[in-house]
Amino acid sequence: MKKILKSEGFSSFISSCIAIVIGLVFGLIIILLTNPSQALDGFLNLIVGPLKLGMTGIGRVLFYAVPIIMTGLSVGFAFKTGLFNIGTPGQFIVGAFAAVYIGVYWTFLPSGLHWIVALIGAFIVGGLWAVVPGLMKAYLNVNEVISSIMMNYIGMYLVNYLVKETVFDSLRSQSLPVASSAVIPKLGLDKIFTGSTLNAGIFIAIIMVILIYVILNKTKFGYEMKACGFNAEAAKYAGINEKKNIVLAMVIAGALAGLGGGLVYLAGSGKFISIVEVLAPEGFNGIPVALLGLSNPIGIFFSGIFISYLTVGGNLMQQFGFIPEIVDIIVSAIIYCSALSLMIKIWLGQRKSKNIKKIETKEGDE
Amino acid sequence: MDLFYFVIQQTWTFSIPLLIVALAGLFSERSGVINIALEGIMLIGALFGVSYLHVFGNLLPPQLNLIVALLIAGGTGMLFSLLHAFAAIHMKADQTISGTALNTFAPAFCIFFGRLVLGTQQISFENLFRIDHIPVLGSIPFIGPMFFQNTYMTTFLGIIILFISYILIYKTKFGLRLRACGELPQAADSAGISVYKMRYAGVLISGLLAGLGGLILVIPTSTIFNATVAGYGFLALAVLIFGQWKPFKIFFAALFFGFMKTIAATSNAIPFLLNLGIPSVVYKIIPYIATLIVLAFVSKNSAAPRAEGEPFDKGKR
Numbered sequence: 227m228k229k230i231l232k233s234e235g236f237s238s239f240i241s242s243c244i245a246i247v248i249g250l251v252f253g254l255i256i257i258l259l260t261n262p263s264q265a266l267d268g269f270l271n272l273i274v275g276p277l278k279l280g281m282t283g284i285g286r287v288l289f290y291a292v293p294i295i296m297t298g299l300s301v302g303f304a305f306k307t308g309l310f311n312i313g314t315p316g317q318f319i320v321g322a323f324a325a326v327y328i329g330v331y332w333t334f335l336p337s338g339l340h341w342i343v344a345l346i347g348a349f350i351v352g353g354l355w356a357v358v359p360g361l362m363k364a365y366l367n368v369n370e371v372i373s374s375i376m377m378n379y380i381g382m383y384l385v386n387y388l389v390k391e392t393v394f395d396s397l398r399s400q401s402l403p404v405a406s407s408a409v410i411p412k413l414g415l416d417k418i419f420t421g422s423t424l425n426a427g428i429f430i431a432i433i434m435v436i437l438i439y440v441i442l443n444k445t446k447f448g449y450e451m452k453a454c455g456f457n458a459e460a461a462k463y464a465g466i467n468e469k470k471n472i473v474l475a476m477v478i479a480g481a482l483a484g485l486g487g488g489l490v491y492l493a494g495s496g497k498f499i500s501i502v503e504v505l506a507p508e509g510f511n512g513i514p515v516a517l518l519g520l521s522n523p524i525g526i527f528f529s530g531i532f533i534s535y536l537t538v539g540g541n542l543m544q545q546f547g548f549i550p551e552i553v554d555i556i557v558s559a560i561i562y563c564s565a566l567s568l569m570i571k572i573w574l575g576q577r578k579s580k581n582i583k584k585i586e587t588k589e590g591d592e
Numbered sequence: 593m594d595l596f597y598f599v600i601q602q603t604w605t606f607s608i609p610l611l612i613v614a615l616a617g618l619f620s621e622r623s624g625v626i627n628i629a630l631e632g633i634m635l636i637g638a639l640f641g642v643s644y645l646h647v648f649g650n651l652l653p654p655q656l657n658l659i660v661a662l663l664i665a666g667g668t669g670m671l672f673s674l675l676h677a678f679a680a681i682h683m684k685a686d687q688t689i690s691g692t693a694l695n696t697f698a699p700a701f702c703i704f705f706g707r708l709v710l711g712t713q714q715i716s717f718e719n720l721f722r723i724d725h726i727p728v729l730g731s732i733p734f735i736g737p738m739f740f741q742n743t744y745m746t747t748f749l750g751i752i753i754l755f756i757s758y759i760l761i762y763k764t765k766f767g768l769r770l771r772a773c774g775e776l777p778q779a780a781d782s783a784g785i786s787v788y789k790m791r792y793a794g795v796l797i798s799g800l801l802a803g804l805g806g807l808i809l810v811i812p813t814s815t816i817f818n819a820t821v822a823g824y825g826f827l828a829l830a831v832l833i834f835g836q837w838k839p840f841k842i843f844f845a846a847l848f849f850g851f852m853k854t855i856a857a858t859s860n861a862i863p864f865l866l867n868l869g870i871p872s873v874v875y876k877i878i879p880y881i882a883t884l885i886v887l888a889f890v891s892k893n894s895a896a897p898r899a900e901g902e903p904f905d906k907g908k909r
Contacts, residue, residue, distance in 0.1 A: 256704070260704075260708055310688050312628075312688070312692070358884070362884070362887065362888060362891075366887075366888050366891040367891055368887045368888065368891045369896075371626075371628065371688055372829065372830075372833060372883075372887065373884060373887060375826050375829065375830075376830060376880040376881075376883050376884050376887075377880075377884075378826075379823060379826065379827075379880050380877050380881065383873050383876045383877050384873065384877065386873070387873035503822065503823070504820075505823070510692070510695075510696065513692050514696075517689065549703060549704060549707055551699075551700035551701075551703045552700070552704065553700075554696055554699070554700030555697060555700045555701060555704065557696060558693050558694070558696035558697035558700065559693075559697070561689060561690075561692055561693035561696060562679065562690060562693035562694075562697075564689060565679050565683070565685035565686055565689040565690040565693060566679055566683045566685050566690075569683045569684065
């Protein structure tokens with residue numbers, strides 16, 4: 227009992243839960259302000275709506291979870307190395323473009339291989355996009371947040387231009403549909419989860435979660451990265467090449483986000499790259515996912531599903547006249563509370579030490 | 593020649609909001625708090641300013657009404673930035689994360705507010721604020737068309753804010769203290785300066801200016817506000833860095849960025865640029881690449897405030 231209460235992970239988990247509860251309460255207040263008479267129905271739809279849809283709802287939740295699990299992994303992995311990867315929107319969209327380009331033009335590939343190559347393309351290009359902030363951080367000590375923000379806008383404008391020049395459907399003003407051989411196979415998932423477009427992407431996300439978990443916890447490379455994240459100076463004196471680690475961490479993070487872009491735009495779900503000057507929201511959503519998941523790959527998997535669940539629930543709320551943006555408001559409250567988690571943890575720590583003392587005195591009494 | 597004047601006038605409309613918002617960032621960062629929430633604060637300022645004009649567009653004479661709207665935009669921006677200040681200063685939160693929270697909140701709130709209160713997501717207003725020709729000054733040959741025709745009161749407001757900022761930061765006790773809190777808060781603290789208070793002041797001034805900047809961006813460029821300020825908050829961050837955290841360098845950076853925006857928006861209409869055949873995407877990207885290059889070159893002796901992003905802990909030495 228003492229061990230669990232004392233563990234760092236436990237108090238972090240509790241502070242995540244507190245953040246979620248505060249976020250939801252905030253959302254409820256907003257909903258109550260909007261339309262008190264429908265508020266309860268609307269809120270219930272947000273909380274249990276996706277489940278009420280049965281397999282369809284679960285399929286949708288899993289489908290929308292795939293990209294944000296990937297960008298969440300991206301942000302979380304960089305966090306572990308002490309880097310804040312706010313460049314996920316850029317990495318996501320360049321990855322998406324690479325996947326769509328390969329999907330449209332490289333039809334000479336056999337059908338079983340085409341979609342895999344397209345995804346690998348997304349993975350590589352996403353990684354390349356993160357090379358610049360990585361190198362600048364490692365060798366010039368440039369704050370990666372600023373350079374990533376610049377790369378986001380460069381990526382967005384460049385992809386808009388490249389889509390127009392190469393894979394443009396001028397009638398609909400969006401990217402062309404990819405060849406059928408480049409669509410990620412459904413593996414019968416659409417039969418199990420009828421009414422959703424769930425595909426093998428969810429398995430790829432799960433594989434990546436496991437892979438990142440293994441890299442972080444079971445390899446020397448992952449150990450070195452975490453060491454750099456804890457204390458870069460100490461890591462350096464311990465003989466760890468911290469520059470190499472910074473660059474690699476950024477590249478892997480970028481590759482994960484890029485793969486997320488590929489997974490969305492090869493899903494064959496009717497989503498195309500449209501020419502808008504807006505950063506990809508899936509990229510930014512990786513930040514709350516990583517924060518709630520405490521940068522732990524397994525945690526990120528579940529927090530990705532949680533945020534996706536809220537998104538699906540938010541869309542269902544529309545039938546009661548509520549706008550789905552309420553979910554964004556809830557998520558922002560959750561992020562804000564996560565930012566305050568340090569204080570929450572200290573506060574918990576004080577409470578905890580009191581509790582532990584109580585337990586100790588009780589045990590002593592016995 | 594008309595084209596030349598047109599480009600100059602357009603450059604002002606793009607540059608002034610960038611200037612004001614970059615100065616907003618300056619105040620916050622000089623006090624030691626990173627403010628990536630500029631985009632979100634701009635949105636909130638623009639939302640309330642435009643909403644006022646939407647409802648009370650004919651309440652007062654146009655220019656007076658604009659002043660009221662600007663006050664509302666600045667005030668609400670300031671209030672909103674209080675959230676960031678509280679998290680960053682009192683709660684010692686990660687400033688990038690709390691800024692991200694504000695940036696996530698703002699666009700959703702704009703849509704929510706528009707739909708709920710005004711019944712429409714696209715908040716329209718009547719642009720009555722353009723000044724075709726300033727008496728006397730506008731008639732000066734050459735100078736007149738460049739600076740005093742087809743202009744807005746807000747352009748001059750921006751210039752005034754620039755001078756006030758310079759004086760405030762470099763010529764007053766307040767500015768000295770503010771800078772001290774951004775460079776070496778422990779030293780400032782031991783000299784009896786309340787680091788918390790100075791940082792609150794920095795972030796709140798930042799909120800005021802960013803809120804103003806949001807409205808000043810929207811007014812000349814559109815007649816509807818649709819929950820977006822088109823990434824200007826982040827671009828202003830680039831202006832701040834490009835200007836090396838110094839007011840007048842920021843001014844020239846803002847002019848450069850504004851000029852690039854103008855070129856990108858009008859390159860199809862300018863025969864000379866059309867003949868060059870450079871796609872407009874190049875002009876759009878140049879400001880960001882230029883910022884990256886500047887970052888790379890000056891990083892070794894960066895002009896960024898040294899304690900920027902570090903929560904102040906009284907007990908730490």
